[in-house]
Amino acid sequence: MTYLAAERGVRQFLDIGTGLPTADNTHEIAQRIAPDARIVYVDNDPIVLAHARTLLTGTRDGATDYIDADVHDPDAILRRAANTLDLDRPVAVMMLGILNFVLDTAEARDIVRRVMAAVPSGSFLVLTHPTFDPEVGGELQVPAMEFWNKNATPPITARSGTEIAAFFEGLELVEPGLVSCSRWRAASDSAVVVPQYGAVGVKP
Numbered sequence: 001m002t003y004l005a006a007e008r009g010v011r012q013f014l015d016i017g018t019g020l021p022t023a024d025n026t027h028e029i030a031q032r033i034a035p036d037a038r039i040v041y042v043d044n045d046p047i048v049l050a051h052a053r054t055l056l057t058g059t060r061d062g063a064t065d066y067i068d069a070d071v072h073d074p075d076a077i078l079r080r081a082a083n084t085l086d087l088d089r090p091v092a093v094m095m096l097g098i099l100n101f102v103l104d105t106a107e108a109r110d111i112v113r114r115v116m117a118a119v120p121s122g123s124f125l126v127l128t129h130p131t132f133d134p135e136v137g138g139e140l141q142v143p144a145m146e147f148w149n150k151n152a153t154p155p156i157t158a159r160s161g162t163e164i165a166a167f168f169e170g171l172e173l174v175e176p177g178l179v180s181c182s183r184w185r186a187a188s189d190s191a192v193v194v195p196q197y198g199a200v201g202v203k204p
C-alpha cells in the first residue's frame with residue numbers, strides 16, 4: 001500500500017476479499033499518504049458487512065465504499081466499483097488471500113484476467129496466496145489447511161509458485177517479483193519466510 005500510494009502515485013484501490021477491519025485498513029494507509037485516494041472494499045462475508053461502517057470513514061477529499069459481492073462474479077464487482085472508482089484511470093487491484101477460495105485454477109485466472117482487462121495501463125495487481133511449496137516452508141501449511149477444510153468454510157486451496165506466477169500473465173512483475181510475502185521489500189533478509197507468496201504486477 002505504502003509503496004503503491006507513495007512511490008507509484010496510485011490513487012484508486014479495489015480491495016477484493018477485504019477481511020475484518022483492523023488497524024491500518026487499506027483506506028487509512030492510502031489516505032494518510034494521499035487524502036484524495038478512493039478505495040472500494042469487496043467481501044461476501046456477512047460479518048465483514050456488519051463491520052463495514054468502520055471501513056467507510058474516509059477523508060473529505062477521498063472516498064471509500066463497501067460492496068457486498070462474490071469474487072466469482074467479477075463483472076458485478078466492476079460494475080458497482082465504477083460508482084466510486086474512475087476505471088479509465090489506474091487502479092491497484094488487491095487480491096490478498098482471496099483467490100485461495102476460488103478452487104478452480106482456470107476460473108481464478110479468468111477472474112484476474114477480467115478484472116485487469118477492465119482497468120487501464122499503469123494499473124497494478126497485488127496478490128498474496130498460500131502455497132505448499134517447500135522452498136517457503138509450505139509443508140507446514142498442509143495440516144492447517146486440512147484442518148480448515150474439515151471444520152470450516154469456505155474451502156481453501158494452496159497453489160504452487162508457478163501457478164501463482166501465472167496470475168500475472170500480461171503484467172510486469174515489480175521487483176523483487178514473486179517471493180514469500182514477508183520478504184517483499186523487507187528491510188532485511190532476516191525476515192522469517194512464510195508459506196504464502198506475494199507479488200505486485202503492473203499493467204504495461
Ligand SMILES: C[S@@+](CC[C@H](N)C(=O)[O-])C[C@H]1O[C@@H](n2cnc3c(N)ncnc32)[C@H](O)[C@@H]1O
Nearest residue numbers: 017018019043044045069070071096097098101
Ligand atoms: C483470508 S481473508 C483475507 C483478508 C485480507 N485481504 C488480508 O489479506 O488480510 C479472506 C477474505 O475473503 C473473503 N471471501 C472469501 N470468499 C469470498 C468470495 N467468494 N467472495 C468475496 N469475498 C470472499 C472472506 O470473507 C475474507 O474476508
